[in-house]
Amino acid sequence: MMEKIYALMDILLPFEWAQYTFMKNALLGILLVSPLFGMLGTMVVNNKMAFFSDALGHSALTGIAIGVLLGFKQPLWSMMAFSLLLTLGIVKVKNAKTASMDTIIGVFSAMAVALGIVILSYRGGFSKYTVYLIGDLLSITPTDLGLLTLAFIGVLLFWMLGFNQLFLVSLNPSLAKSRGLSLAVWEYLFTLLVAVIVTLSIQWVGTLIISSLLILPAAASRNIAHNTKQYVGFSIGLAFVAGLSGLLLSYFIESASGATIVLVLGIFFCITYMLKIKSTQEGA
């Protein structure tokens, strides 16, 4: 299966950089991850969950630490379990409405990061784990690509069947409720989905910038979109273009791919922001 895909890529991409298998894998990874993040990001921004996704990214450190303590070779599953638990905790405390959302997330996030660092740095071994901070897109394997494909299908299905409901809940809770939607169910479904996708992608993107990858395409798209179709479409498109150009740029200037992609996205945001200001001035 992979051989066939590689052969096809050799025909389609007769470039020097595309000869390497790690670049082919990274490219396939980008093809899967960028539309995924572009899609999810639109709802993350709608629901003002930027800080939440940041906390998720940071908390992955604790997940890794727990995996190390338990002697797992692959910390993905302990990371996944921890971030799902954390998500449930945050949503539960948030719905109790005893403190404001950003305070709650701040507390959870700080504790999770601190716990992770304490465990991982025990006896001075933290440097082994710095790869998780910035991620390594070039180390993506065919097995990882398989997992990402599954995630991609999962999100796409959710976006086909549950988008309208999610859209209404994020637009106005009372309106959604009067339409018979359960706010709690949709909130849990969506936050857990974000947690799964963020955790899956953390090894490639890194805990420090993963939330930017989620937020920036949607935020940039928001500057220029006039309706939901454009919003989601532009977001996917921008994520894709930035992913591709960021990967290539990082190859040529030998920088971390994840961070390079985020920088390109940041530039996209600035450009669209200026376009928005210009169009408001013209409109006024």
Added chain:
Amino acid sequence: MEKPTCGHCFTQIRNMSVKKGKNSILKNINWDIHCGELVAVIGVNGAGKSTLLKALLGEVPYQGEIAFQNTNKIGMHPPIMGYVPQKLEFDLSSPVSVLDIFAATQSKRPVWLGVSRKMREQIKESLRRVEAEYLMDRRIGVLSGGELQRVLLALALEPMPNILLLDEPVAGMDANGLKLFYETVSHIREKYDLAIVLVSHDLELVAHYADQMIVIHQGQLIAKGKPKEVFKKPKVEAIFKQSFSKAGGAKG
């Protein structure tokens, strides 16, 4: 689909109570809402009006019963509620068009894949009811207060509800927008078989448009009937003394 007001179907509310912690916010509300009526719910701030509305919408848990009785069906079922919120709070920069909101409530097709031509026509028809079809492709962030309320009204009528709940829908609207909104509401009441429940602070407005009203005070329903009669009750008069003199002054 469109039928004249029958006046026989009604929604029955029995012993409705809402508690928050140890505090009773609503105590034993008994109330029948008949189709074709425009009932105003009035009361001072904190009387429990909003809680009553939220209980009707199922947003807060309550004790007691709400059931809808149709003319030709013996069985009772929960009424279909249409809701026009006081103010739809959203980010002004939201890339959401009027069409998006309608499509999300009425279409199975996810909005991000666009709206079918047939659905577009149907939505245009809904908006025509409130004279707002020209707003269909606008972003909700650029609508005026009055325009947004009419759009929300059209949305609440899809599907046609048994009870249309209006939560102080005129807050922040100019005089023209207000008049247009209530003319539209009156028109809808004449044309469709539904009851309208209006929560309002504006007693003058209530006196003008409502044909029934209830007064909520300290979580209890203390008076119901025609506005003119209710306003005359000493208990009610005492509560609204200040507002009354204001309304009277405005009238001349």
